[in-house]
Amino acid sequence: MANSASGESIIGRLVKIVSAFDDRHTSMSVAELGRRTGLPVTTTYRLVNDLLQERLLEREPGGDIHIGTRMWELVSRGSKMLGLREAALPFMEDVQAVVQHSTTLGILDSDEVLYIERLGSDKTIVDITKIAGRLPLHATSSGLVLLAHSPSSYQDSFLARPLTKFTETTLTDPAQLRRHLAGIRQRGFAAMPGVIVPESSGIAVPVFGPDNTVRAALSVVVPRNEENAASRVPVLMAAARGISRALGWRGELKGTLRQSH
Amino acid sequence: MANSASGESIIGRLVKIVSAFDDRHTSMSVAELGRRTGLPVTTTYRLVNDLLQERLLEREPGGDIHIGTRMWELVSRGSKMLGLREAALPFMEDVQAVVQHSTTLGILDSDEVLYIERLGSDKTIVDITKIAGRLPLHATSSGLVLLAHSPSSYQDSFLARPLTKFTETTLTDPAQLRRHLAGIRQRGFAAMPGVIVPESSGIAVPVFGPDNTVRAALSVVVPRNEENAASRVPVLMAAARGISRALGWRGELKGTLRQSH
DNA sequence: GGAGGATTACCATTGAGCGGGAATCCGAAG
DNA sequence: CTTCGGATTCCCGCTCAATGGTAATCCTCC
Incomplete structure (x- = not known):
């Protein structure tokens, strides 16, 4: 100055x-x-x-x-976050009503997940996500989803650096992570038991924008002991598609691989 | 510079x-x-x-x-809005789950209501509230609640200026408004049918902080034709008390007038 | 290819920002 | 009451960062 x-x-x-x-x-x-x-x-x-x-x-x-x-x-008024939030919230409310634990929406920013919305403050479950809070990409289900759908050049540079191991189940080996990311793209969701805190596990699915790129990750955190965690996936996926559509997404483009014919 | x-x-x-x-x-x-x-x-x-x-x-x-x-x-991270929001959201979710229309949280700022949170995007009902949006004090149920619990010096200066009449039912006469405000303090809530948009009506209740001053107004917007609108008051009040308590409020101080013994 | 707009490059001018130092205010401790 | 430490405000000369014209360059559509 x-x-x-x-x-x-x-x-x-x-x-x-x-x-x-x-x-x-x-x-x-x-x-x-x-x-x-x-x-x-x-x-x-x-x-x-x-x-x-x-x-x-x-x-x-x-x-x-x-x-x-x-x-x-x-x-708040001028930021694009509001638009994303507006589009997502109704669907998040639905997820929240069904799943009953905490539902979050995160985006990729500066090599981390930035949580921009969160519903449910169930104290009975350990959940360290906060609105406007950040967590590492490789140690959260949201982060893995976001990473899995990033340009491979970005994945390369991210996986090249040393990754912190938070719990026993945190993946830090690049090769292993790559395989995991492929699986996430294939199945369409990420499920990570106790990657940051051992007591809880997260499930996340991608939210797409009009250009078919990933805009955000929708996720729920549930107690780890809950074995029917996988049953939450369909709800999440349906909600994510709803959000995507609200954002102007019009379904997969032809040429994109699908789960089934 | x-x-x-x-x-x-x-x-x-x-x-x-x-x-x-x-x-x-x-x-x-x-x-x-x-x-x-x-x-x-x-x-x-x-x-x-x-x-x-x-x-x-x-x-x-x-x-x-x-x-x-x-x-x-x-x-977002540094603002006090987040704290208020965090405290309010669980209760707002409950209200939303029961009332099914839109639930908002507004504060008094610069002689207007500033909405800092909003749940429910029911398109079937006319509701012009937006997050980070503003509406005039005298023409919204939230605004009237906030005004009713403001220092009388503030009320005086506010009522002294000309007020816009949005619909038939908008009150603009200072004396009439004062009576109305007294009623709101007495009853503990404000119910305004079609004050801004004729099709919908709002019900609002105050949220208190630790010092027993009003921090925000919790409100729901319902279709005007719905005649059991009053039945929504208890839910709102209970939620507002919950939020107040989460903010550190410890009940009315002695000396404050109560509804009944 | 050329007209119209958006964006970048250049540059002389100058007063807004800077920050050290000292004075003042204020509450708590003695 | 006095002392004391910290927070806050006042004062003030120095100076270069910010300023905003003009002109060149880069795009995009017709």
Whole structure:
């Protein structure tokens, strides 16, 4: 920005400021914000005041500040997430009504699954997905579905890097994963028992856009001991097709391999 | 910012840029963005490129740009809306399951109701609420609930200004509205037949925070001809209490008037 | 091939942003 | 009441990042 010192753009600082807030820290004093962002004190105060002016941040009675309603509103309204969410929600409600555990919708972003919607807060089941939360691709059923339908060049580069092993069942071997991904494409769904948390297992299916590429992964998390997990697949698939259609998808293009004639 | 000409801060421009996107325009060319915002061409391109750098905006194959996933993620994760939403959603699902029409959660912001959550996309019923959408306070059941529980100084200033009459049943007279608000406080809910659209009517109840102030309004929209609309009130009230409790509310403080002994 | 628009490249100008330092405010502890 | 540590605001000169014209280039349709 004008002047340098830090050599960082205002926009970069905005990102720092907004990033300082998360689900565990939705509000804090300006001083603390300065500490968390590492910005010079004076600068922090000036920026915060500018943002308060525009209602992008808000000051609460105690003096602490938090992300402003206006910011949430502008971003939510203009973002494509809303459209995807709108299309998906009715179907997710149906799934939720039948499956009774938690239903999530995730997209691929920056080599991770980003969950953009989630229904059901059943405390009896371990489920670490959160809205606007991220999890690794190779350790979630949603992630595997998204990865399985990515361009192979992307898969290659992703599988080339070291993968964390979360539990016994987490696959980390590239060759093994490749075979697994092929299976997912073949069967049309991914079922992963306890890949991140041993107690629960996830089932995920792909959601397609008009161009027949995968837009998102719809998934449910169920207790691992539940043996009829596979019975959930048809419900999920039907819902995913509904969502896809709502997004403008018109069925597989000719030439795409099908399950059966 | 550095240099003036327009005499506008970068932050103001950011707001302009983000505001240029809405649910009907989730993506556009940079040139069009420049037109919509009224910013100089070159400036628009430069700003957009900076934002693309930070992944706050994203470029799609066609060249059009849209609000970036990162922006949505950062704002959603850090915003207090998520907490409110998380608390409310399970109860909203229950209401939705029983009432079958659309269930919404709205807060008071800038003299309007801002809807932050909505379940149910029943096309058979006219419902103009949208997530991140706004509607006037005096013409929605949610708005009236929020207004009824606002500080009287705020009510005064709000009622002092001219109010738009949307349908026959929209109340616009301050005195009449005041009486109505008193009734809402007394009964604990607002029921408005066709205040904005004649075909549907809304029922709303307040959601309280730990300090016993109203945080939000929970409401359902049902067809107007449905005469047992009142029967929906208990469900809503129970759900609202559940949400309030999830927010840390601990029941009415002593001294607060109750419906009955 | 050419007209109209979108996008990029170039560049001189300058005041908005910067941030150190000091003063002030405020609440809690002594 | 005084002290003390932290949060917040004020002040202010420096300077380069941001600005936004103009012009060149790149696309796309007719």
